[in-house]
Amino acid sequence: MHSGGGRVPVRADQRRLNGLRRWSLTVRGVVQGVGYRPFVYQQAVARGLAGWVRNTGEGVRIEVQGRPADLEAFLSALRAEAPGLAVIEGIEKRDLAPRRGHRFRILESDEERPPRPTIPADVAVCQACLKEMSTPGERRHRYPFTNCTFCGPRLSIIEALPYDRPRTSMNRFEMCEACSTEYGNPADRRFHAQPIACPACGPQVLLLDAEGGILAEKEQAxxxxxxxxxxxxxxxxxxxxxxxxxxxxxxxxxxxxxxxRKRREEKPLAVMMPRLEQAQAYCKLSAAEERWLRSSQAPILLLRRGRGDPPAG
Ligand SMILES: [Zn+2]
Ligand SMILES: [Zn+2]
Incomplete structure (x- = not known):
């Protein structure tokens, strides 16, 4: 055995790799922009597995190494515990020769492969972000562009694939130190959230008059x-x-x-309600309609009128 900084002899190295397996996994489906890479990272680290994960044109590619039982558990979690917005269409597995290394890393997107056109949809703001925005003292108190790995814009800000911040309209906004820390922390719910923003570094609200003159900014706007x-x-x-x-x-x-102004005399207009209880006061809601209104897609629904006085018009 060499001492101090020498290379590990080949035989000892092989002994250490004995009993380990290394897999290459390609996950296809809606797996970009839905928090899938951070999820993979957390699943791997929780089981002490080594390797890496990256977005590719085909979806998400993973190389992962560890004991067979841990790998099997990891593989089944990739499907069974996937984040709510992910849609797993298939996972392809190949065996590789084990290698040295203990860490698991998230790598930059692979730009060599042409992107496959699956684009994540915009997602309505989540409960955790709403709570943050309504809590005085929080960094994002009353900040309207708050988002995280589980919510916020995707489709509307994408300029090219694969989905990464430099290829979104958020590339004009350089992350501040606090946002960078959240973005880089695997335990944070904004770990690798591409549209991450805060009042210090993100977009701001402006109120303009009809000619485009600025009337007010931010909170005043x-x-x-x-x-x-x-x-x-x-x-x-x-x-x-x-x-x-x-x-x-x-x-x-x-x-x-x-x-x-809209020349729209009869057609219904969409009404926004801050809370479900308010919608229930005006409309009859079925269980399915309630589920849709609470869902991350948050669609506009046509509802049956209830007993409460309807809003004007
Ligand atoms: Zn959120
Ligand atoms: Zn920031």
Missing amino acids: MRAAGEALTAGRIVALKGLGGFQLLADATSEAAVALLRR
Whole structure:
């Protein structure tokens, strides 16, 4: 045996690798932009497995090494415990020769392979982010662009695949130190969350007049927009998919003005409710409709009218 910094003799090295297996796994399906790589990382580290994971044009590729029982448990977790937004279409497995190394790492995307066009969808804000936004003292208190690995924009910000921050419209915003720390911490729910942002480094809200002049910024912009709505005016909100025209749904005059401007006399308008209980006050909801309203897709639903007085218009 050599001492101090010498190479480990080949025989000892092979002994250490005895009993270990190394697998190459290709996971296909909707596995990019849904927190799958951090999930794989956590599953591997929890079982003391070595190797790496990366996004490729085909999906996610993993090389993983450890004892056979741990590998089997890891493989079944890849499907059974996958994050809620992931859709696993198939996992291909190949045996490789074991190698030295104990760490498990998340590697940069493989740009050699042409990307396969599966694109993750935008996801409605999750409960954890909502709680953070409504808690005074939190870094993201009242910050409207809050998101995490489990929620936020995907499709709307992607400029090219594979899905990584440099290929999204978030590449204009350089992460601050606090966000970088969250992004790089496997225990954080923003570990490798590509659209990660905060008031210090992310996009900001502006309120503009009809000519594009800036009326207010940040917190004042949101307050002023709220006041305009309360005063019966119409606010155009630039969202992920385009502009939404907002009016106070409880004001006959505001809704009438919106209908005139939109030349939309009869067709229903979508009504936003902050809480499910409020929707229940106006509409009859089936169990399935409630599930949809609470889901991460958060679709617009056509509901049957209930007994409560309908909002205006
Ligand atoms: Zn979230
Ligand atoms: Zn930040």
